[in-house]
Amino acid sequence: MTDLNAIYVIVMREMKKFLRERSRLISSIARPLIWLFLVGAGLSRLVSPRAGMPYTQFIFPGILGMTILFSSIFSSISIIWDKEFGFLKEILVAPVRRSSIVIGKALSGTIVSTIQAAIVLMVFPVIGVKLSAAQIGLTIIVSLLVAFSISCFGIVIATFYESYESFSVIMNFIIMPMFFLSGAMYPVKLLPPALRAAARLNPLTYGVDALKNTVFTSAAKAGPMSPDFSFSADLAFIILSSAAFVALASGFFERKQ
């Protein structure tokens, strides 16, 4: 089937470009670590450890979510570059299904983000988190799913923009609100009702929640800082929303002007 070829080669292209841009890898790993150690350490003085865990440990899944959010969206909106520099036309005149193009792009983002999330995950002993091998494995699998859904979401966003000038709009009005309304920094249930409703519509919320469900100890899962949804609800939402995003993005690409 030619479309497997297409998915393969789209992924390979992104991997090559990713490996050639070392600075991107370094900054995308540095950002979450800075948040974890600087912001986390600062705020842990303000937040009482009544949840039975230090604040740094509470935000750890959120920081993994942040790693995935930034690198998945950055990877997906490289489509805007491809539009601006014309390469997207080369892809769009190829005899492949639009959904294959979307899946190829989304898998690229998934792989890149999951590698980064796995690297960030490895700092767990430093902040006093205890993880079994099974938990590590499960966290990586969950990261893969979350990264895929956020990458697909990023592609949907990218179909709306024609030039890279829109980058700061995407950064300020999409990425940052998604991060703060995901339960990464504070539990969704503590938010005021309007923000809570927004958080429930945020695809990242369920990703961060799923990561909390895999990383937190059973004591933390019972406390006031506990996950907001059940693990199975998280997974169901992540999988269904990914399918919806793939369909949407393929539709947008298929629609000719």
Next chain:
Amino acid sequence: MPAIIRVEELTRKFGPITAVDRISFQVEEGTIFGFLGPNGAGKTTTINILCTLLNPTSGRAFVNGFDCRSESRMVRSSIGIVFQDSTLDKDLTAYENLAFHAYIYGVKKPEVKPRVEEALRFMGLFDRKDDLVKRFSGGMKRRLEVARGLIHRPRVLFLDEPTLGLDPQSRSHLWEMVVRLPREHGVTVFMTTHYMEEAEVCDSLAIIDGGRIIASGSPEELKRSMGGDVIFLKTTDNAAARLKLEAALGVAPEEEAGELFFSAPRAEEQVPAAIRALSDMVLSLRLQKPTLNDVFLRLTGKQIRPEDVHGADSVKEELRAYRRRH
């Protein structure tokens, strides 16, 4: 010969602008078809419809027997295309750009390397295959794009201004490759150009202006439609010579700047008769053939060649590259 491209009453509007206005034409298989027109005539819009990136507002277009609107995937696998603006990935090497293309067009893995290398050799880029495309000159990029368009062995190759902005040397180098395509690869070439030398080599041409096809035919036919060649004569006695020519050839010569001239459909064949009629009165004789430029000028009232379109383009590109880095 069957028509490999068939366009019927094709129209495309962008809001109030009618970029392409009820055009119809056919391109025969194995020929080079030239689409000539000034800036904004609708050439790129037509190509975008033919290569399925754009839907027509009305009318129909078929490539290789497939409908461009409803059978886009079949059309896409029948064609190769070099867009007006570069669509290479400049952060990949020449080889990687071509290999990407081979895979996405479903070339089997063991076939990829030989095909990519063959295409690179054909375009004379083999020794630069591992260089990043951003280090290529404009001419090399263009050749690389033609090489890429051929990797999947398309039936039709679209070239939108393939030589615009290239220096004369790279232009003729690229052009040499293009004219070999129908013979050596059985590829039909559909190209737009601003260069008359290139239009001369096409098997057939269509001239488009303001979205409408205003003339079509082979370069010869188009030039003949100008009323043939013009013979200019200097004689010892223009008044006497004029009468003799009228009697012998049935033409009505006019005089300008001491020179007699008259137009003749096939001037080469008239020259001996003219000299015979005038015996030794002829001081000099010259023959002027209409060029495609004359045809173009007469039909559109415009000179065809835009100056420095490419210059503006590359400034734009550098600006983007600059923004990207910062």
